[in-house]
Amino acid sequence: MRNTQSIRGPVVPDRGLLRPLGTDEVRVVGGFWAVRQRVNGEATLGHALEWMDELGWTGNFTSVANGAGSRERRGREFSDSEVYKIVEAMSWEHGRSANSDLDDRIDALTSAFGAAQFEDGYLHTAFGRPWQRPRYSDLAWGHELYCTGHLLQAAVARTRTAGAGPLLDIARRAADHVCEVFGPDGSPAVCGHPEIEPALVELARLTGEQRYLDQAALFVDRRGYRTLPAHEFGWSYFNDDIPVRKATVLRGHAVRSLYLACGAVDVAVETGDDDLLAAVIEQFDHTWSRRTHITGGMGSRHQDEAFGDDFVLPADRAYAETCAGVATIMLAQRLLLATGDGRYADVVDRVLHNLVAAAISDDGRSFFYANTLHQRTPARAQGNGERLDVGGGLRAPWFEVSCCLPNIARLLASLSSYLVTADETGLRLHQYADCDVETQLSDGRPVGLEVRTSYPDGGDVALRVTRSDGGTPWSVSLRVPGWAAGAVLVLDHERRPVAPGDVVLTREWAVGQEIRLELPMRPRFVRPDPRIDAVRGCVAIERGPLVMCAESLGEIDLDALRVCAGHAPAQTGDGSVVRARFDAARESSWPYGEPAGRPGTFAPLHLLPYHRWARRGPATMRVWLPTT
Amino acid sequence: MRNTQSIRGPVVPDRGLLRPLGTDEVRVVGGFWAVRQRVNGEATLGHALEWMDELGWTGNFTSVANGAGSRERRGREFSDSEVYKIVEAMSWEHGRSANSDLDDRIDALTSAFGAAQFEDGYLHTAFGRPWQRPRYSDLAWGHELYCTGHLLQAAVARTRTAGAGPLLDIARRAADHVCEVFGPDGSPAVCGHPEIEPALVELARLTGEQRYLDQAALFVDRRGYRTLPAHEFGWSYFNDDIPVRKATVLRGHAVRSLYLACGAVDVAVETGDDDLLAAVIEQFDHTWSRRTHITGGMGSRHQDEAFGDDFVLPADRAYAETCAGVATIMLAQRLLLATGDGRYADVVDRVLHNLVAAAISDDGRSFFYANTLHQRTPARAQGNGERLDVGGGLRAPWFEVSCCLPNIARLLASLSSYLVTADETGLRLHQYADCDVETQLSDGRPVGLEVRTSYPDGGDVALRVTRSDGGTPWSVSLRVPGWAAGAVLVLDHERRPVAPGDVVLTREWAVGQEIRLELPMRPRFVRPDPRIDAVRGCVAIERGPLVMCAESLGEIDLDALRVCAGHAPAQTGDGSVVRARFDAARESSWPYGEPAGRPGTFAPLHLLPYHRWARRGPATMRVWLPTT
Known part of the structure; x- marks a missing residue:
């Protein structure tokens, strides 16, 4: 039996090796992520709501409920x-901060959702009314089931943080309607954009309703048979090219592919379907080893927001959509919970610190849609009605398709659920942040830890036991990240080296006992697999979990930069430094021939964390630095 | 006064340094391009017509003339x-081969065009009838003036090859209508896709109608002020971001940008507007030196078929649309005629042999839309209703947007007009093909040359004077391509080295006199400008005008390939050979770290001309080869 008293997070499997702690069992109290959670709550949520009010997306629910004459529906099919x-x-x-303004706003929106819902449970503001297109008449692009999925996830969050109420009723009616229409005897179709799959599983977990799980399994198994209409980008775009069980790599539209994989893991875990789980693991591992940027960014193509072929990872046209980053974290966390394999916690770490942290501005009011790894020309502040290029190196307050900001917002608000889990023997720490942990082990014993760290900028992780009955051994497991060769563990004044992987310490812990992990934070060169043509002959610099970058506001020419790879990078008070040369290229009327160039002189090059780039103004930037 | 007795080609400036010869003054009689011209006439034209008949594009003209009830219009807005x-x-x-079947088919289509034309000259099958959208209601995407431009160019071709007739009447009425609607007192608008500009100038050249030239000048000058609606890709997509006179580089959608530049050169030449000409020269030269693939392919982005930033030239996601190649030839030839600068003939040479020749299959019935420089996975033969990926390494019989095939067809059929020009003193040979040249110099003297060559596979060019009055000197100018350092000229049994550029020989030529040019055909390494990140650490191999490539049908792993750059490439009987090593990459769950790899053993690597790739079956391919 699982602990059901806490405020549970977004993903709470009934099976799997690890039990995620509730969002009240892990409280982020300071440091890198506490700042971002606060900004998220104080600025981002209100900012997003203002935009959605202004653009009419929130108002759509009321206006369609009031009939055709009230107002034209606004926004794209997926604005709901x-x-x-x-x-x-x-x-x-609201669960984290108990901000009652949020409570009121959620209730008001819930009322609007309820008003727009049909008697039979169907709920979408763009379809199904006499003046609109018929329901499910455009499964490929209509995003109806996709929207329903997000409704269900909202209801799960609301119910887990505030108890059952009208939003759960609305969601159940919507889910029941989906089961009616698309059930075993219904329409054998799938939505162009996966999302309903993990949502139905989570609603099943919340409500115990088997039917929702069965429906999710049906959707997962139905996809891959080209039942969606042919499309210029191919069926892979919809992940409708190959059944999930048979695919060996993530492909097509990155977010679609990752959301589907999340749903497949959820179904596999709940039904004990090890073959399905193994298929997704193979797909993810292949994708991580061959189709992922060093930042953890997935999806290399602008054209169709898709994965490219293996090793096609252009730094300067990296798409690496923010939503795909959020989805990668969602999937990796599910795989961590299912398998207990700490590699997936490394994935979450990398994507959190190098993609999510990069995507959003310090004030929480603008964000990247795409996350390039190389900006060759400074972003141009746009205006005069010109729409923002999603890949332009400029955080923007909003986009026509503004999926990324709410996606970051829900991740940040629920972030504490990603940090610590429990297994049969004790606690496992996966992500390092200043936090207080209190929970009960499966035998009911209360345990507690205080975690203090300067991570990701520093490598010190200090733990102190705050609750323990002292009489029975339990375990504390610490993740030593894959990059952290040379890490040291300090316990009872004894220092010992620990290798990457999970270090499990089992003791009769006494309150006040301390554990210290020291991760090596010397900056290091990282070299790409030689099959990644786009960054051949380059190195990247990492420091701890952070990918570093060179940025220029005009003071240096990043095109002329050559790093001396024989000279190890160093850390100074204000950042990482490498030795670099700035070569002048030979200008020519044709760029192919015998480029002589003129070697420049060596000078120190200061680097900053990639997540800090483009915060001082329009800049050029590169993560991958050519070598001499 | 220019010679007006010959069959003039597609571009016949009234001014400019060089006079293009008529298509009957230069006859291609054999060799590389004669084969392609024959296949074009015997297969490609019929193939394209069959598709257009089948898809209803030709039938649209008749059906709209018959009213709304007859049939739904088929195809995209630009199918006309x-x-x-x-x-x-x-x-x-028809002008080249006198095939009377073509004559009949042209007449039949002309009748259909006439039937679909409105009383006031407007002609487009998708707009303007009671059951259609209003005329010019969608200038950004409707392609109405774009279509009119192609109508005008068709009429120019028909008139120059068969004399004035009904197609010219239709075109004049359409052009008059355009001048009415968009003239100085009319709508101050431009079309989303340039094309009307060069077409109006050529119609002015043909008819002597000043008004058409004035209208073209108006369209050129009007663009760049953001009068088209805002678009996700920015106004640069339409080249409506910056006025032509102020721009310094080609940008946005490649074909749009190149067609506009053609029109600007045409206007500049006819009006003596040296500033406008200089602006386009600057734009082209910048683009050629920083935004062009080694094959001469332009437009590096799939997403918006656009130029990327300077030096963003990914081999594996090169778009390099076939139409952009044709348009590059159109523009370079115009710049050659206007300036006499042989560099532009080098451009035509490179694009002809490495893009146009690559794009079309041997049987003339399938073609590339995009021309990648690196195919990582073999193209998959598609079917089952899936649309062809335009960049998939597979020549396809047709695409939904099938602009490229007719564009190649019109270029090949008029190719002889690109080979030889006349200036005040004599003949200038720009492109080498087996051809017979007969014309009159500006003083009326008849001159003739026979050109025989194995170009582009061989470097021998043999000329024989076939007509000359013998008593007055005239000149023969031969282009020594930019790559041909070490070329030798043989005249009167005397050999002398000649440097790249135009070699001008002025003599009292006697009939039978021979000139021989020997171009060095040893394969050579070519290195990219270090600012092109995508191909850092790689070399390409060129031989004569041909870019070479490595292709594999599975026998070798091109990802593992490392060329020994210290070992000069050699030529054997059956192709170029370099020394290469095949390294095994270290497999890893994360591709960034310390890739050790295992050096393989050296073996010879055979290369083939890039234009020959993907003709043996689905293959991997690379132009840029990593070095050891």
């Missing part, structure tokens, strides 16, 4: 989902 | 233009 996602984010934030 | 382009191609081919 953004409202649901922000309600999900507000729900987690 | 494809019919016009194929009529242009058929006209040049």
